[in-house]
Amino acid sequence: MNINRKFFNQIAFIALALFAAVSLACSGQQMGGGGNTSSSGTIKISGTGSTFVKPMMDKWGSEFGKLNPNIQIDYSGTGSGAGIKGIQNRTVDFGGSDAAMTDDEMKQTTGGEIVHLPVVLGAVVLTYNLPDVKEPLKLTPELISDIFLGKIRKWNDPKLKAENPNLNLPDNDITPVFRADGSGTSDIFTDYLSKTVPEWKEKVGRTKNPQLPPGIGIGGKGNEGVMGQVKNTPNTIGYVELTFAKANNLPAAQIKNKAGNFVTADSSTVSKAAAAFADTMADDLRFEITNADGADAYPISGTVFMLVYKDQPDPVKGKALVDFLWWAINDGEQYVVDLHYAPLPESLVTKVDAKLMSITSGGKPLRQ
């Protein structure tokens, strides 16, 4: 009898716990999807996507939250593809992506037209593990392509030595490290090489999922995965976003840009790459800034876009979202350089501000 009661108590407990979990999950979904905002007083805005911009979004979210205690910004780093999927299916209020959406992706939305809002710039750097090399390695696009296609297999290859006569390059096999998951970083990297090296364009092309010839390299999951492999394996070379290389004290190669100069990636060289495109940019702001003109422009640069519906379903949340992005681009810029991102050039900020003004809810503009 005693045991029986215990048993039923346990069942009841499990059932209750399940019920609680399910109801929590449901309410969580509601928060993400839209609606229900006024009841608790806080407005929750949720976003997902690009892992690259995650540290920036966290910083902006917390600073903006201090100024506007009633608005809470939640951003989860799930990958650019997931950011696009998230905004297409409206599981979030905004998506983040390192690559602009393609025309096909723009057609598969459930809430109408999507606006692309560049918020911050970043660089993809070639980082390497060569303990005896102290000066930065110099690389041309042809060298990068040859290394990742397996045509240059030794660190002391004459072609590498020609560009780096002063470096003590070892007689060891090169192990390239690439991204195993679909990623905006790969997209920027392959876009750059496709623009500069015909052989790369033909064999790999621009893609979020590059496939190297079999047996050439090892794949890491995420920026941190590539980082981990490079950091722990001598003679490797991999591509990661600049922030990750900085955070791990790893070297970044200087890259030969369109003007023929070897350029180090930093906030100013990346901003210069974007400035070079400001005048010729498409009106919908879907652009890339790889292989830019300009003597000091870093060539493997990229933009992070926030993806937002032009017509917001909920005026309260829509207003909060637009205000947040406006603040991030105009006032939040002070936090950008500390985190090793690059700010948008002035000319571009004006364009993004104009885009933000065009966002409406039920036909009414959210910001005047």
Added chain:
Amino acid sequence: MAQSSTLGDKVYRTILFVAASSILLIVAAIFYMMVQSSMPTLQRFGIGFLWAREWNPSQELFGALPFIYGTVVSSLLALLIAVPISLGIAVFLVEQAPKKIARPIAFMIELLAAIPSVVYGLWGIFVLAPFIREYLGPVLQDNLGFLPIFQGRLTGIGMLTGGIILAIMITPIVTAVVRDVLEAVPNTQREAALALGATKWETTMIVLGNAASGIAGAVVLGLGRAVGETMAVTMVIGNSPQISASLFEPAYTIASVLAANFADATDEIYLSALIEMALVLFLVTVVINGLAKLLIMSVAGRANASKHT
């Protein structure tokens, strides 16, 4: 007594029936969903998906063979390493060790089982991979370098590292189950063997023979974990879809490719290909379990036959 609780019995039986059939339902629902969602690639590539070797999502080339190869080889490698070790530990704990030593060792093994796989992965990157690159790999290449499986570039990241990590991860579960099985063998058997003049070794062999079907079950459980393991393997296997004879070369498993790419797969055909990979993993598991069942039946059959002669 029995009559008075017929209603209770009925309720009881219904509950059990619902519980049991829910498993069938879940399996059927998963299977249906996977077939349904992988229709685009099923129709486009047909059965050839299983042995196509090219994998290039950007060109819509999807072949499962490198992944099936990686999954099967890394798991078998893990079994090859883990099963003898687990058997050794279990036999030691049950047959040899005094209680004072057996308790802490058993506790440590249970502790190993509770470590999350991402921790194994980190350990793999920071400790195991350098160890293989600096020590184990060169020794193997110097002495057994004529074998194709030990040739090629040594990065520390690859099939062998994946296999060893998996072996460490499945050792606790195989050990725990084998220990329970051995403890279930009645002591009278050991006493009888010893009384007939058998040595400790011979006695242990008799015990192991009688526990064979249970041991096979433990191996299947370990294999199941190895086949489905994702995180730790992704971190050390190199994630390159290729079929290479060398164990030092990177490989890729089905579970890893799903984990790495599922969230980011935006186009329909790519998503469909990934779900079909999940279906393949499902079928690989079914086939492995089936083979194991056959193995158990034949081993148990032989054990029974030997008892009667």
